[in-house]
Amino acid sequence: MTRSSALAVEASGLVKAFAATVAVHGIDLSVPAGSVYGFLGPNGAGKTTTIRMLATLLRPDAGTARVFGHDVVRDAAAVRDRISLTGQYASLDDGLTGRENLALLGRLHGHSRAGAASRAGELLDAFGLTDAADRLVKTYSGGMRRRLDIAAGLIVTPDLLFLDEPTTGLDPRSRNEVWAIIRVMAAEGTTVLLTTQYLDEADQLADRIAVIDRGTLVAEGTSSQLKASVGGGALHVRLNDPHDRPAATRVLAQALGGAVTADADPAALSARVPAAGPAAGETVARALSDLARAQIAATEFALGQPSLDEVFLALTGRPPAERSPEEKAE
Amino acid sequence: MTTTLDAIAGTAAARAILAGRPRPARPGTLSVALAFGGRALRKIRRTPVQLFDVVVHPVVFTLMFTYLFGGAIGGSTGRYLGYLVPGILVMTLLVTTGTTGAALSIDLASGVFDRFRTLSIRPAAVLVGALLGDVVRYALASAVVVGLGLALGFRPHGNVPGVVAAVLLVVAFGISLSWVWTALAMVMRSPGAVLGVTQAVLYPLSFFSNIFVIPATLPGWLRAVVNANPVTHLVTAVRGLMSGTAPGGQVAWILLACALLTAVFAPLSLRLFRTR
Ligand SMILES: Nc1ncnc2c1ncn2[C@@H]1O[C@H](COP(=O)(O)OP(=O)(O)OP(=O)(O)O)[C@@H](O)[C@H]1O
Numbered sequence: 092m093t094r095s096s097a098l099a100v101e102a103s104g105l106v107k108a109f110a111a112t113v114a115v116h117g118i119d120l121s122v123p124a125g126s127v128y129g130f131l132g133p134n135g136a137g138k139t140t141t142i143r144m145l146a147t148l149l150r151p152d153a154g155t156a157r158v159f160g161h162d163v164v165r166d167a168a169a170v171r172d173r174i175s176l177t178g179q180y181a182s183l184d185d186g187l188t189g190r191e192n193l194a195l196l197g198r199l200h201g202h203s204r205a206g207a208a209s210r211a212g213e214l215l216d217a218f219g220l221t222d223a224a225d226r227l228v229k230t231y232s233g234g235m236r237r238r239l240d241i242a243a244g245l246i247v248t249p250d251l252l253f254l255d256e257p258t259t260g261l262d263p264r265s266r267n268e269v270w271a272i273i274r275v276m277a278a279e280g281t282t283v284l285l286t287t288q289y290l291d292e293a294d295q296l297a298d299r300i301a302v303i304d305r306g307t308l309v310a311e312g313t314s315s316q317l318k319a320s321v322g323g324g325a326l327h328v329r330l331n332d333p334h335d336r337p338a339a340t341r342v343l344a345q346a347l348g349g350a351v352t353a354d355a356d357p358a359a360l361s362a363r364v365p366a367a368g369p370a371a372g373e374t375v376a377r378a379l380s381d382l383a384r385a386q387i388a389a390t391e392f393a394l395g396q397p398s399l400d401e402v403f404l405a406l407t408g409r410p411p412a413e414r415s416p417e418e419k420a421e
Numbered sequence: 422m423t424t425t426l427d428a429i430a431g432t433a434a435a436r437a438i439l440a441g442r443p444r445p446a447r448p449g450t451l452s453v454a455l456a457f458g459g460r461a462l463r464k465i466r467r468t469p470v471q472l473f474d475v476v477v478h479p480v481v482f483t484l485m486f487t488y489l490f491g492g493a494i495g496g497s498t499g500r501y502l503g504y505l506v507p508g509i510l511v512m513t514l515l516v517t518t519g520t521t522g523a524a525l526s527i528d529l530a531s532g533v534f535d536r537f538r539t540l541s542i543r544p545a546a547v548l549v550g551a552l553l554g555d556v557v558r559y560a561l562a563s564a565v566v567v568g569l570g571l572a573l574g575f576r577p578h579g580n581v582p583g584v585v586a587a588v589l590l591v592v593a594f595g596i597s598l599s600w601v602w603t604a605l606a607m608v609m610r611s612p613g614a615v616l617g618v619t620q621a622v623l624y625p626l627s628f629f630s631n632i633f634v635i636p637a638t639l640p641g642w643l644r645a646v647v648n649a650n651p652v653t654h655l656v657t658a659v660r661g662l663m664s665g666t667a668p669g670g671q672v673a674w675i676l677l678a679c680a681l682l683t684a685v686f687a688p689l690s691l692r693l694f695r696t697r
């Protein structure tokens with residue numbers, strides 16, 4: 092029965108429907124042990140539903156999933172011994188203090204009263220929550236809550252840690268802290284499976300990325316594999332005057348014959364370069380001279396790999412979620 | 422404040438906090454239940470307002486019925502108290518079980534139960550643990566009712582053993598009934614709706630019983646309704662115990678009802694909880 096598996100998660104044909112909605116529509120997964128694996132997808136893609144099935148909280152309607160070789164339905168207890176989940180919405184007790192939350196979970200993990208208390212203190216310290224430790228969680232800010240929630244998942248170091256949108260709603264500083272925690276966890280040998288709507292997050296953290304849309308897996312691979320799979324490259328242009336962007340978009344679309352997307356920077360835009368190879372340079376040169384002829388001044392341009400944004404658009408036909416400006420600002 | 426994790430990432434200190442050290446053995450069912458009981462007690466201590474129903478409800482009903490209707494229904498206030506206190510005890514406990522259902526439904530919606538469910542503890546221990554806190558509320562409610570009755574002149578012939586047995590019987594029934602609301606909380610997602618259903622069931626059951634009135638004084642059809650009401654049987658058994666007339670048969674029926682409620686609704690709740 093016990094087979095040492097190099098896979099933390101292997102799932103095939105997972106299906107889950109709620110009344111009229113098919114939330115997950117046949118997903119196959121292989122998550123290598125020891126890696127950081129990212130689920131990337133827009134709202135309603137089925138990320139949370141998939142994670143809840145893998146974490147034994149939801150029973151799949153069809154398909155099978157194994158965590159370290161243990162079936163998530165038949166052998167749920169063995170799975171629960173190896174995992175912990177920090178869900179999308181705070182799984183904390185608002186009516187208790189931060190310290191009491193962690194101490195209760197410590198007891199439920201089998202620590203003695205004293206052991207639970209000292210583990211709680213240690214984690215509160217490590218997560219910078221010592222000052223707020225004895226306040227009710229309902230008085231915590233979003234970032235403090237999120238950190239406590241993640242700490243609660245680490246009372247006993249899990250072999251597989253599920254983090255459902257760990258940084259949504261966090262300011263850049265808190266987000267960086269969470270990223271640091273994830274990196275430390277991974278470095279210490281925990282497999283991390285996280286979901287995100289943000290490409291930069293997947294790009295930064297995940298060894299492999301599964302792009303999920305409408306309950307199906309539309310692509311899977313490393314970030315550079317995903318970028319390469321779209322083919323071609325991209326021409327990134329930064330204009331002198333943001334007001335020129337609509338005109339520049341028209342010119343580039345005509346010259347390159349492909350999709351042109353507006354970047355977050357109001358003066359910048361990216362255009363797909365259809366053919367890679369020797370012809371590409373010539374096409375790009377023609378496009379740039381078209382711009383000059385239209386009296387549009389560019390301050391910068393670069394030819395590069397497509398961004399994950401473009402990958403996302405190409406795969407799902409939709410742009411990915413945008414972080415709000417204050418979240419994006421560094 | 423000491424160094425936080427992001428400041429020490431990759432260092433031996435971080436490793437000490439996060440590295441896989443031996444996992445403690447799975448906790449026993451008793452320590453899990455005690456941990457949950459402690460959680461409930463903390464919350465009660467912190468927000469005594471949530472005890473409003475278990476304290477105010479019996480006080481209002483006891484005073485109102487004793488002084489407004491006591492003379493009219495029971496002859497004298499003292500005699501009526503002997504009749505009323507067991508009834509108020511039952512009604513208070515019944516209404517309090519409804520709060521159990523609503524509180525559980527709030528817990529279920531809050532996400533904290535998701536975390537409990539991913540731990541290697543038995544799902545049964547989670548639900549039993551949640552119930553344990555309610556037993557404290559039930560005990561407190563019983564103490565308020567009996568204490569107030571004694572202060573007003575209630576002198577049960579069953580003395581301490583009779584009263585204790587009566588309270589135990591009512592609490593046992595309350596726990597058994599809680600399983601019904603637990604199952605309901607698993608099905609109905611809104612705490613308000615759960616509370617609404619429990620009140621819509623429990624208040625009529627209380628009023629159309631022998632809690633406040635003597636069935637013999639009622640018109641025939643109403644008497645039939647009251648006598649068929651299970652609450653009437655519970656109240657009769659509790660009165661018997663308090664007055665020291667040891668109504669063995671009645672008590673046995675109530676215990677059977679407790680066993681049936683638990684046998685049906687505890688496994689059902691557990692099943693609904695597992696497959697939620
Ligand atoms: N308990 C439920 N009952 C009914 N429908 C549900 C339930 N949970 C999820 N769904 C539906 O299933 C689909 C997938 O939801 P899911 O929460 O898995 O998406 P997600 O990728 O996590 O989205 P988000 O980024 O918004 O968190 C959605 O259409 C959602 O409305």
Ligand SMILES: [Mg+2]
Pocket residue numbers: 138139140179255
């Ligand atoms: Mg989600």
